[in-house]
Amino acid sequence: MYLSKDQTDKTEVTCIRNRADVIYDFKVSFFTMGQLPNFPWNLLERELENDSSSELILDILKQVSPVKSMAFFFLCRTYIVKYIETVHWITELESTLTMTNVTCFQTCLHPLCCKHPPSVRYRRLFLSQLIKRHEASGREPLDELYDALGEVLGVEEGTECYKSYLLPCGEAVSLSESTAVISEGTTGLVTWEAALYLAEWALENTHLFTDRTVLELGSGVGLTGIAVCRSCSPSSYVFSDCHLSVLHRLRDNVQLNGLDNQNSPRVSVEHLDWEEVTEKQLREIGAATVIAADVVYDPDIIGCLVKLLSKILRCSANGSPPDVYISSTIRNPDTYNSFKHQLESSGIQHEVMTGPVTHVFFYNRQATIEMIKLYI
Helix, strand or coil, X not given: CCCCXXXXXXXXXXXXXXXXXXXXXXXXXXXXXXCHHHCCHHHHHHHHXXXXXXXXXXXXXCCCCHHHHHHHHHHHCHHHHHHCCCHHHHXXXXXXXXXXXXXXXXXXXXXXXXXXXXXXXXXXXXXXXXXXXXXXCCCCCCHHHHHHHHHHHCCCCCCEEEEEEECCCCCEEEEEEECCCCECCXXXXXXXXXXXXXXXXXXXXXXXXXXCEXXXXXXXXXXXXXXXXXXXXXXXXXXXXXXXXXXXXXXXXHHHCCXXXXXXXXXXXXXXCCCCCCHHHHHHHCCCEEEEECCCCCHHHHHHHHHHHHHXXXXXXXXXXXXXXXXXXXXXXXXXXXXXXXXHHCCCEEEECCCCCCCCCCCCCCXXXXXXXXXX
């Protein structure tokens, strides 16, 4: 239930919690460039009905130029100066914000957006929607909204953008991705749903990664691996791919997230050709856990993938075969069934991993995703 404010302490606490949820949903959705129709617009509109100011919109906008927003508060709220060097200033400032400002400050005016912004086109569309909802509420025009839109209208769209995925610990995994689904002859320059699901599953099964060497096949831009390194404490992590453009972007993202200059976990990015990799190379990696996401999409590569998985399962680490998990979005059932049939023909059995997974990231959950464990 979404409650409006009243004078009782209990209701006010509920309101604050629900309002914080709305703000967080906008923030998470915006930075992952989620589909705009799936944003919690209805909750924003309800809050605007109970809020006579535009503070919530501004606070949501703050998540897309903090400098301008700070100037606004210094001009309009001079009393905050006495709090600026204390934590109390933050609490006091937040308590003055209503729903309009909050919306602005959690998206387009947020420091993360200034550093790692979503695509120009996406920001334009988002701001247009925000302006539309604000105007529909019957309020006076909000200069900050039009200023933010004016800034992105004059920016040329590039071929790259950033998506940022918030971990439960509060840290963000920011990734440089392609603005096109297919770019430079590959689909590996964007994050796919199966990788997000695999990352969520890993966060709930940290024991399969902690103090282990982990090998990831087809790492793409690196979301799953970076999330595992940040949250699951592996001893070492090997990202791998075979496409040169993907490897270049992957190394950049590993560096962007600070994994290239730390001792734990040890991180490497490797060129791994599925057809040419040898059992000797796999033994040298010594992975105790092997994972892959969205690698079952092309009938032409299933054969070499199954041969690779057979090699991996027969390369014992510390006397036992590694744990192997594959996360797949089932787009074409025939292709996926062919993969399972070839696994069986190669003497590889599989077990479908069931059970609920806590929703951490914002993505299309209508997609059919299956996680399987492989063993011989």
